[in-house]
Each structure stands twice: as structure tokens, then as C-alpha cells.
Amino acid sequence: MDFILIDPYSGASGDMIVSALIDLGADKNYVEEKMREISDKIGNVTIVINKKKKYGICGTKMDVTSKDERKKYSEVVTLVKDSSLSIDEKNDILSIMDILITAESKVHAIKKDDIFNYDLRVADTIIDIVGSVSAYYSLEMNKKKVLSLPPSVGGGIADIGHGVMSVPAPATLEIIKRYNIPIKYGPVDSELLTPTGAAILAYFVDEFINYYSNLRITEIGYGFGSKDLDIINVLKVFSGRVDNNYIEDEISILETNIDDTTGEVISNLVDNLMKEGALDVSVIPTMMKKGRLGSLIRVICRMKDAQYFIDKIIQETGTLGVRYQPYIHRSAAIRNNYIFSVDFYGIEREISVKIAKDREGNIIRVSAEYEDAKKIAEELNIPIRDVILITEYEVIKRYKDKRER
DSSP states (O other), X not given: OEEEEEEXXXXXXXXXXXXXHHHHTOOHHHHHHHHHHHHHHHOSEEEEEEEEXXXXXXXXXXXXXXXXXXXXXXXXXXXHHTSSOOHHHHHHHHHHHHHHHHHHHHHHXXXXXXXXXXXXXXXXXXXXXXXXXXXXXXXTGGGSEEEEOOOEEEOSEEEOSSSEEESSOHHHHHHHHHTTOOOEEBSSSSBOBOHHHXXXXXXXXXXXOSSOOSEEEEEEEEEEOSSOOSSOOEEEEEEEEEOXXXXXXXXXXXXXXXXXXOHHHHHHHHHHHHHTTOSXXXXXXXXXXXXOEEEEEEEEEEGGGHHHHHHHHHHHHOOSOOEEEEEEEEEEOEEEEEEEEEEETTEEEEEEEEEEEOTTOOEEEEEEOHHHHHHHHHHHTOOHHHHHHHHHHHHHHHHHHHHHO
């Protein structure tokens, strides 16, 4: 699987995203042409994109200078719709603009159509978005998975145009909340993530990850920001391929030791946790202090469900605490359930089967559903072992025959 990875360790702004994607390999002439078409309609705008060496690193820097033009939001929408941009580019530009304008409108309690007259600079905002989207399509990012590490928002206080307040700015915070973007505070006292940068990330990024692994990097781009900071102010982007035939996700692991709970309570807990969405539950016999026999209960779950299951374990067992590892990376096969009609000694019955595959479609494992197998075994008066073996053999054979054809 091809990917683009964004590393906003020093935040992200619209001009940094455009610069980084051009440095990664987006067609500079194409991107500049699309931005100039819009900027010429606005008027009094200068766009300069150059290769630069800053902090000893070679990258790309875009500078946009403009007069503080005022327009209605509906007028800006018309500018985009009347341009020579493709339909997909227009739709993406307007979608990103809507993310930004909706946030600004909510924060300032102003109608969307009046935002560019009140708070946002028309040229800077729209050119950054047009440049980002045209670079996105130049790199064919719509055909790749776009990943991002959590963006740094900065810290301290900053002038947000209406006064001084703590970072991040209200519109940035609104986008972060609405699109559930994970963030990092710091690492310097300055605004690092702008509302436009947040809106572009919210729209482009398919998945935010805490770290990356199993990636083969083929190209790297650096987009410089305008501020001089105590850190190198650059947005890094990578392209490459995921060197893994399995899906990647993040899970939480919960554990607790108990020695004063009956087997019936533990069995009930396991059943309830699995029914309510735990990915796996294990009960491991263990010896505790003073030679007492006890159990280690280990639960694997999705990160968003961790606190719910912690509460459940404590309520059901009376344990005084639950250890947990909130972020564990895992590789897993792609698993789906299917219904098959299978012949059991001349009698056909439908049975549910779980099939695990890798990204290439190769079968890793086939498992007949136990409850279905049990019902068929009882109905036909045959061993459940036969039902399972016949089912799994038939399913594997059908997939093998299909691939050979």
C-alpha cells in the first residue's frame, strides 16, 4: 500500500503544507498556475515559491503577500466554482473551506458569509487551500493512504487578531475537537498549528498515528515556515510503501490480578466483556503473595473503549486497580464473517465462517463458527469435529479453485 506521511512536529500552516508537498515532488508549475488563477481574480497578490536552504536543510518555502482584501464567503466560493480547476479539486477546496469557515463562524458567532469581512484574510487563506489541493492531486494522494503524526500546537500566548490569548487559537481548537485530531502541546511558546493548517489536515488525513513502523520511505519533502523559532520550523512529509501485508492499528491492554473472586464471577465477566466489544479476554492462573492462587485477567480492546472496560472490570470483580497500556501497536490479519452452504454427508446446511486474509487476499486462517457447528452436529447427529473439518476444508478448497481460475 502506498502512503504519504505528514510529520507536523513543529505544527502546520497552509503555506508549509503547500511547500512540503511541492518539495516532495508535486508539480510546482501546475500548483503555481492554479494558485495564480485564483489570486489574479482577487488582485494585489504576489506568490513566490523557491528552493531554500535553512538551518542547514534544503527544502521549499512559499511566500504570499497581499493587501487585506474583503469579500463575502459566497464570492470566494464563486471564484473557485468559476475556475479551471477539476471538479474533484473544486469539491475538495470548498470542503476544506467549509471546515475552516464553520469553525470561525461558530467561534465568533458570525454568519459564514461575513467571515472574510471580519476575521480571515481572503488571499492568504484561499491560496493556501488551493495550493494544498492542487499539490494533493499532482502527487495522486487520492490514490494513497494519508497518515499523520499528532501535530504540535505550540504553547504560551499569541495575538489571534482580536487580542492575546493562550494557544491554540479558538478556531484551531474547534477543528481539533470536531475532527478528533490528536495533538501535542509545545514544544515552544508560539502558535504552531494554524486554523487553515488544521482544516487541511482534518480533510486530507485518513489516519492519525502515534508512531510509524514497517514503512519503506522513497521520497522526503521539507516545507519551511515563516517564523524563527527555538526549533527548526519545518514540516516534513514522506512518501513510500507500507512494508506489511497486514492491517495496522492501535489497541489498549488492561490487566488486573485477583485472588478473592469465584470462577463463576470470572466466567460471567469474560462473557460480558466479549459481548460488549472486547477484542480478546484471557484468564491466566497465577500464584500471588503468601502462596495464594489467583488469576491474571488480561483484556485487549480498542483504545476508545479502555476506560469503559476498566470500570467494568472494577465493578464486576471488586479489584482495587487495573493496570493498562493505552497505546500498543499491532499488525493483524483482515477478518470477516461469511455464510457458506456446505454438504455434510449428503445434507446441505448453512454455516458461518470467519476468514482471515492478508492485504494480498491470501488466506491465513479459516474458522467455522462454533455455535453454528454445534447446532448442525446435534441436528445431523454427527461429531462436531466432523462439521468443523468438512466446513473448513470446503471453504479453503473453494478459495483455492477460485484463485487458480
